[in-house]
Amino acid sequence: MKAVRHYCQEKWVLMYALRWLKAGILNKDGVYIDRITGTPQGGVISPLLANIFLHVVFDKWMELHHLEKPFVRYADDIVVHCKTEKQARFVIAKIRKRFADCMLSVHRAKTRIVNLYGITDGIYPRSFKGC
Secondary structure (H helix, E strand, C coil), X not given: CHHHHHHCCCHHHHHHHHHHHHCCEECCCCCXXXXXXXXXXXXXXXXXXXXXXXXXXXXXXXXXXXXXXXXXXXXXXXXXXCXXXXXXXXXXHHHHHHHHHCCCCCCCCCCCCCXXXXXXXXXXXXXXXXX
């Protein structure tokens, strides 16, 4: 909510955003489950709130601490361009720590190094297909 308040001061928007964040989940069996953190998966507001949060947590952090590393982020999918394997491993570790500090996690199975050029010796995939 702190990030939402920074970008929007409209009281009615803040009220609805807070309601969405606090809303529980009604599962297929009709059982209501309280939410503890995050936005509801598949909720209509989730992409907007996630983008605002990641803009602060990731985009601005990268600008401050890793300006020399270009990146692309589409919603919660992120590609950071690194020059070496060593740099890629370093950046992944830093991102994992940053996300943990902000109560987020990096998807272990989807987080990987992809070598788009150069010799890989079969260690790293040569495309994003299957990521």
